[in-house]
Amino acid sequence: MAINYTWDVNTCDVYPTKSSKSNVVHEVHWKLTATDNSNNDSEGIPQTARAIGSQSLDTSDLSSFTNWSSLDAAKVQGWVETALTADTVAALKTELDAQIAEKITPTLVTKTLG
Numbered sequence: 001m002a003i004n005y006t007w008d009v010n011t012c013d014v015y016p017t018k019s020s021k022s023n024v025v026h027e028v029h030w031k032l033t034a035t036d037n038s039n040n041d042s043e044g045i046p047q048t049a050r051a052i053g054s055q056s057l058d059t060s061d062l063s064s065f066t067n068w069s070s071l072d073a074a075k076v077q078g079w080v081e082t083a084l085t086a087d088t089v090a091a092l093k094t095e096l097d098a099q100i101a102e103k104i105t106p107t108l109v110t111k112t113l114g
Contacts, residue, residue: 003097006033009076014068018059023068026059028080034096039104049099051092055080 013027029052036047057079066075081089 002038003034003036003093003100005093005096006035007031007073007077007080008033009073009080012076015059019062021062021065024059024062024065025057025068025071025076025079027054027056028076029054030077030080032092032096034093034100036100036104039100041103047100047103049096049103051096055083057083 008031009028011029012025013029015024015026016022018024018026032051034049039047041047084092
């Protein structure tokens with residue numbers, strides 16, 4: 001199973017002003033999508049699973065502040081992954097892998113008598 005992971009970290013809550021800085025990101029609303037292109041469903045659509053959440057960021061030290069206009073998704077994703085910790089990110093990916101595996105080979109199905 002070849003699974004690709006894609007982060008969406010484009011929605012951020014900011015303090016309009018904090019410590020003389022503008023648009024200080026303090027919360028990121030994220031989505032992590034896992035896509036398995038090698039095990040498409042019966043309609044040819046890749047299997048996917050998604051986790052969503054919000055991550056607070058530490059804004060107590062703004063010495064390495066990045067202006068809003070200079071931010072990109074890669075930078076914000078790095079902040080989120082650091083704040084979540086590598087173990088948590090790995091656990092999220094493991095859970096998404098398990099969800100996709102369950103879609104490919106279900107361990108439980110519901111049937112209706114007819």
